[in-house]
Amino acid sequence: MLHITMIGCGAIGVGVLELLENDPQLCVDYVIASRGSEALVRQRLASFKQPPQVLTALPADARPDLLVECAGHRAIEEHVLPALERGIACLIVSVGALSEVGLVERLEAAAERGKTRIELLPGAIGGIDALSAAKVGGLDSVNYTGRKPARAWKNTPGEQACDLDSISEATVIFQGSAREAARLYPKNANVAATLSLAGLGLDRTHVTLIADPHSDENVHHFEARGAFGRFELSLRGKPLLANPKTSALTVYSVVRALGNHAHAISI
Ligand SMILES: NC(=O)C1=CN([C@@H]2O[C@H](COP(=O)(O)OP(=O)(O)OC[C@H]3O[C@@H](n4cnc5c(N)ncnc54)[C@H](OP(=O)(O)O)[C@@H]3O)[C@@H](O)[C@H]2O)C=CC1
Ligand SMILES: O=C([O-])CC(=O)C(=O)O
Structure with a gap:
């Protein structure tokens, strides 16, 4: 045990x-x-x-x-x-x-x-294995977009970018490097950091964050290009009831990782 x-x-x-x-x-x-x-x-x-x-x-x-x-x-x-x-x-x-x-x-x-x-841990995103393998051959670009319901951006700098209570359409609240995204949005941009550490690094991974008043999902989308070819992933995560900033997949990612340490076969 x-x-x-x-x-x-x-x-x-x-x-x-x-x-x-x-x-x-x-x-x-x-x-x-x-x-x-x-x-x-x-x-x-x-x-x-x-x-x-x-x-x-x-x-x-x-x-x-x-x-x-x-x-x-x-x-x-x-x-x-x-x-x-x-x-x-x-x-x-x-x-x-x-x-x-x-x-x-x-x-x-x-x-x-x-x-x-x-x-x-990969947390709320998938494809980290493929991205980090692609890095071995050389990556040219990695672009990530994180789109969450407007309420998920409460108590973040997103409140200065727009009025989260009254926006009527999806609104870009941040564009920049993964390093800056992770610093400004510690509870919402861990995925951006994970993708960049697996891929092109914190300063060369381009991040866009969007507040979407019509969505009830946490959508993580990235596209990577490099010597291996092209890879695109879109993950529509359900937020946890207990915290709308966090996707349920994060919980499963932790359980999977712990299980892989304990069980005879890891996958
Ligand atoms: N990699 C990924 O994909 C994701 C990563 N995350 C990360 O996971 C973190 C937790 O998420 P979530 O559970 O939803 O957040 P919650 O706010 O629901 O829970 C965090 C808990 O940790 C406690 N805590 C905070 N700091 C410390 C500390 N230094 N020592 C001990 N306890 C502490 C808090 O207690 P108190 O409030 O009393 O300080 C709180 O009870 C996020 O802040 C984020 O960084 C989240 C989502 C996705
Ligand atoms: O749980 C999510 O959807 C992702 C998240 O909060 C983060 O990247 O910090």
Whole structure:
């Protein structure tokens, strides 16, 4: 059985725990919550048969097989870097955090010192395997468009780009590099960062973000061109009820990744 620590227990975290509840090969022992949110998180987990222990930091003597981050950008600095130094393998969903200059190198160095590994999860997008294979032959361009319902852009700089409550048609709220998108939209542009890290890099991947008042889906579309040929993918994700910014596929992506570590065959 694999012993897991989960960082963050919001929409993704709860969804993952629900799906893992009956998997005999995976056990989440600890959930790490923000300071001051422990009681709320315990409440969220009250209906679980065997709820994980809720803490605000990993105990010094804990040695989970895997740590999975489902929290947000600041959790990388706070929890992932120290865990890597301790030799704990980490799975990351908040990939946009790696847009901060120097953080990729710091994560690599911490993993090397801990003799362990970091896995960046595909989350709400697919095709990362093909894009990253295409990179080997050389890529010429990668263009990504993220289109979400207007409500998904609440409390983001999208509110300055347009009036989200009154737009009557799909409106471009951002155009620029994946690095800038991930910095400005930490809860909405992790996919942009993932595509760029698998492909042409944070500064050469072109990103367009759209608020669409007529859509109830999170639509991720990208087109890559290179020596391999051309690749286009459009993924129409259903948002989670608990968080309209986040697609349900992100939860399944975490469960798949954890299962691949525990089961005899990985796919
Ligand atoms: N790769 C991808 O495709 C996607 C990635 N994401 C990433 O996943 C993150 C989580 O998404 P989601 O579950 O929907 O968000 P939620 O806001 O529903 O949940 C996040 C939870 O993590 C907690 N949290 C935040 N920071 C920390 C921290 N430093 N330590 C411990 N707990 C923390 C929050 O608690 P509190 O509010 O009390 O701080 C909250 O309970 C997003 O912020 C985004 O970065 C999301 C969607 C897709
Ligand atoms: O869940 C999604 O659809 C994608 C998302 O929020 C992100 O890229 O950060």
